[in-house]
Amino acid sequence: MSSVEYLLASRSLAVTRGEVRLINELDFELAQGQLALVVGPNGSGKTSLLRVLAGLSAPALGQVTWRGVELHRLAPEQRSELGYRGHFDGLKKDFTVTENIEFYARLSGHQGRHDQLMSDLSLTEVKDRQVRFLSAGQRRRTGLATLKVGGTRLWLLDEPMTNLDADGRSLLAGWLEAHLHDGGVAVVATHQPDELLRSGTLMIEL
Amino acid sequence: MTGFIVILERDLKLAFRRVSELANPLLFFVIVTSLFPLALSPDRLLLQAVGAGVLWVAALLSSLLALEGLFRADVEDGSMEQLMLSPVPLSIIVLAKITAHWIVSGVPLIALVPVVALSFELPAQALWVMAAALLLATPTLSVLVSIGAALTVSLKSGGSIIGLLVLPLCSPLLIFGARATDLAAQGEAVAGPLYLLGALAVFSVSLGPLAAAAALKVGLE
Amino acid sequence: MKLPRWFHMLGSPPYVYRLAGRLGPWLGAAACLLLVLGTYMGLVVAPPDYLQGEVYRIIYIHPQTAYIGMMAYVILAFAAGIGFIWRLKLAHAVAVSAAPIGASFTFCALVTGSIWGAPTWGTFWEWGDPRIMFELILLFLFIGYMVLRAAFEDRDKADRVSAILGVVGVVNVPIIHYSVEWWNTLHQGPTITRLDGPSMTSDMLVPFLLMVAGFTFCFYWLLLMRLQAEVVAREQGARWLRELAAEGRA
Numbered sequence: 001m002s003s004v005e006y007l008l009a010s011r012s013l014a015v016t017r018g019e020v021r022l023i024n025e026l027d028f029e030l031a032q033g034q035l036a037l038v039v040g041p042n043g044s045g046k047t048s049l050l051r052v053l054a055g056l057s058a059p060a061l062g063q064v065t066w067r068g069v070e071l072h073r074l075a076p077e078q079r080s081e082l083g084y085r086g087h088f089d090g091l092k093k094d095f096t097v098t099e100n101i102e103f104y105a106r107l108s109g110h111q112g113r114h115d116q117l118m119s120d121l122s123l124t125e126v127k128d129r130q131v132r133f134l135s136a137g138q139r140r141r142t143g144l145a146t147l148k149v150g151g152t153r154l155w156l157l158d159e160p161m162t163n164l165d166a167d168g169r170s171l172l173a174g175w176l177e178a179h180l181h182d183g184g185v186a187v188v189a190t191h192q193p194d195e196l197l198r199s200g201t202l203m204i205e206l
Numbered sequence: 207m208t209g210f211i212v213i214l215e216r217d218l219k220l221a222f223r224r225v226s227e228l229a230n231p232l233l234f235f236v237i238v239t240s241l242f243p244l245a246l247s248p249d250r251l252l253l254q255a256v257g258a259g260v261l262w263v264a265a266l267l268s269s270l271l272a273l274e275g276l277f278r279a280d281v282e283d284g285s286m287e288q289l290m291l292s293p294v295p296l297s298i299i300v301l302a303k304i305t306a307h308w309i310v311s312g313v314p315l316i317a318l319v320p321v322v323a324l325s326f327e328l329p330a331q332a333l334w335v336m337a338a339a340l341l342l343a344t345p346t347l348s349v350l351v352s353i354g355a356a357l358t359v360s361l362k363s364g365g366s367i368i369g370l371l372v373l374p375l376c377s378p379l380l381i382f383g384a385r386a387t388d389l390a391a392q393g394e395a396v397a398g399p400l401y402l403l404g405a406l407a408v409f410s411v412s413l414g415p416l417a418a419a420a421a422l423k424v425g426l427e
Numbered sequence: 428m429k430l431p432r433w434f435h436m437l438g439s440p441p442y443v444y445r446l447a448g449r450l451g452p453w454l455g456a457a458a459c460l461l462l463v464l465g466t467y468m469g470l471v472v473a474p475p476d477y478l479q480g481e482v483y484r485i486i487y488i489h490p491q492t493a494y495i496g497m498m499a500y501v502i503l504a505f506a507a508g509i510g511f512i513w514r515l516k517l518a519h520a521v522a523v524s525a526a527p528i529g530a531s532f533t534f535c536a537l538v539t540g541s542i543w544g545a546p547t548w549g550t551f552w553e554w555g556d557p558r559i560m561f562e563l564i565l566l567f568l569f570i571g572y573m574v575l576r577a578a579f580e581d582r583d584k585a586d587r588v589s590a591i592l593g594v595v596g597v598v599n600v601p602i603i604h605y606s607v608e609w610w611n612t613l614h615q616g617p618t619i620t621r622l623d624g625p626s627m628t629s630d631m632l633v634p635f636l637l638m639v640a641g642f643t644f645c646f647y648w649l650l651l652m653r654l655q656a657e658v659v660a661r662e663q664g665a666r667w668l669r670e671l672a673a674e675g676r677a
Contacts (some may be wrong), residue, residue, distance in 0.1 A: 018580070019581070019582070020580050021381065031363070054287075054291060055291070056287060056290060056291070056426070056427070057427045058427070077293070077295035079291070079293055080292065080293045081294075082291065083291075084288075084291055086284055086287060087284070088282070088283050088284025088287075089283070089284060090283065090284040090285050090287065090288040091283065091284075091285075092216075092220060092283065092285060093283065094223040094224065095219075095220070095223075099219075103212070104288070106208075106212045107212055107213075107288075107289075107293075107294065108292065108293065109208075109293070184274055185413075187317045201418055215664045223466055227516075260630070272576060353591075353595060357575060357588055357591060358578070360579075360584075361578050362577070364578075365569075367574055367575065367578060370567070370570065370571050370574055371571045371574075371592060373567075374564045374567040374568055374571065374603075375568075375596065375599050375603075376604075377564055377601055377603055377606065377607070378599075378602050378606035381606040381607065381609070382606060382609075385609075385610060388613075389613075399609075402606075406602070408438055413598075415593070417527070417591055417595050420591055421588060421591045424584060424587045424588050424591070425584070425588060427584070
């Protein structure tokens with residue numbers, strides 16, 4: 001009997017998009033520090049799966065639990081441990097980097113100064129620039145900052161490497177590694193699993 | 207409660223980043239109102255008789271225009287998903303957005319309508335009643351249009367049917383508001399319709415956001 | 428919550444299909460009987476009205492269609508609400524079936540109301556009549572529901588989103604009704620609301636009630652037929668349906 005505590009678990013999960021059943025009978029568990037990579041061709045249901053894991057859509061069958069509690073029964077504090085970033089960053093174009101980060105901090109109840117965070121993500125020079133003027137890499141890093149500032153333990157990332165150059169990709173991989181090292185969990189949909197593969201990675205192939 | 211304030215502040219801040227866009231519904235209101243004398247006749251007695259109604263219909267349409275995109279920007283950049291995932295209940299988020307919108311669009315409209323009403327030669331006591339009635343009716347109006355916006359949030363051509371969905375539901379507002387204005391112009395008591403508008407405001411503001419939140423959840427699945 | 432067995436059976440499409448098929452003809456027959464009887468008594472037996480002459484006879488159709496239209500909307504909202512809360516596809520099917528029937532009855536109410544009012548109003552439409560205005564708004568509510576449904580490709584989403592509209596609508600209906608009545612009290616116009624009709628003697632009341640019952644049965648008969656069609660549409664490819672079709676051919 002394993003003493004490992006699983007954070008994220010799915011049982012007999014079935015996911016549909018519209019009327020089409022994309023995923024059937026998916027069972028998996030992720031412990032602290034574990035990464036799951038979701039791979040598959042376009043349209044195979046990677047985004048739909050991530051949305052179900054985030055609790056944005058209900059599964060057709062089965063259930064997803066976080067710390068043993070079904071997603072729709074989570075208390076607000078546990079809910080805010082889940083972080084999801086889809087194809088869009090969730091950043092307001094008219095806000096500056098700082099304003100976006102501060103908004104997400106206040107939203108999840110974590111106020112404070114974020115200079116260190118911005119410096120770690122090389123955003124200090126652009127901290128007062130509106131997001132509309134940022135490059136793809138800078139936006140991605142800002143998105144990452146908002147994820148971190150919310151105190152999220154679970155990272156659900158939908159193809160986070162898109163539109164990033166080599167530097168951007170290695171930065172992201174580094175931050176992901178740091179997150180996992182700190183005891184976080186992550187599920188990442190990607191077309192390039194090799195860049196993120198590490199020991200103990202769970203592969204979900206659709 | 208803090209969640210409400212956070213979102214309210216955010217939306218207000220964002221609105222003021224695009225100040226020029228705030229004027230559009232107000233301009234629309236003025237243009238629509240001016241079309242009536244052109245279409246009907248500039249006869250002063252006629253305009254005085256139809257003035258209240260024309261203004262209310264124009265205000266209704268202008269609010270429809272202003273609010274139909276309430277959720278669109280957030281849905282398009284992924285912010286709505288993030289808001290839905292936050293610990294703040296979705297109905298509170300909706301209420302905060304509606305409130306921000308009302309402050310930025312509704313209040314200027316309430317101030318503008320009596321000014322335009324002067325051009326229809328409505329008597330002074332009617333102007334006050336009209337402003338009061340609008341103050342009470344615009345919250346309900348905002349809630350109803352936001353429900354329409356939430357119902358159509360995932361539709362590409364949602365904007366074209368939102369009027370069909372929402373305008374029939376707005377008829378009581380029109381009836382109570384425009385008729386109250388007319389009654390005031392005739393010097394009669396208007397407490398009744400104003401109380402009714404107030405009651406509708408309380409009712410819709412407390413329950414409407416729940417319907418809008420439910421519609422958003424389903425629409426964005 | 429433990430629900431009785433028949434409630435669960437109502438969630439089974441083949442059961443509902445067969446039930447509708449069995450009940451339907453009886454309802455249809457009852458409707459026919461009552462409507463024919465009521466029409467005969469209303470047109471031939473009942474005397475002409477003291478004030479309104481022969482025109483008043485619309486009272487045997489107009490109020491009934493208006494009442495059924497209203498009832499249809501309540502049924503729609505109720506069914507859609509149940510479907511939304513308990514995720515019952517068949518409840519949504521009932522709502523979807525009720526919509527066009529309710530809209531048609533409401534449309535008939537508008538037409539018969541116009542016909543009735545024309546002699547007094549002098550025109551086929553009187554904006555000043557509160558009942559007509561209310562029925563017009565109700566018609567728009569039906570149309571809104573149907574248009575919203577049609578805008579969604581995903582049937583499940585269409586069901587649930589329009590259910591919300593239905594519930595919001597039904598909550599508004601009493602408010603709209605009250606506001607239109609109040610609006611009418613402000614009128615100083617010479618139009619007496621014709622649609623009140625004469626106070627009824629017993630030989631007018633009997634056909635009136637017969638027509639109420641007849642139209643009610645007619646509504647439910649149409650609803651069940653429409654429901655059968657809706658069930659078939661939703662269950663495309665299901666085994667029970669294929670077996671049924673095979674049976675029918677044998």
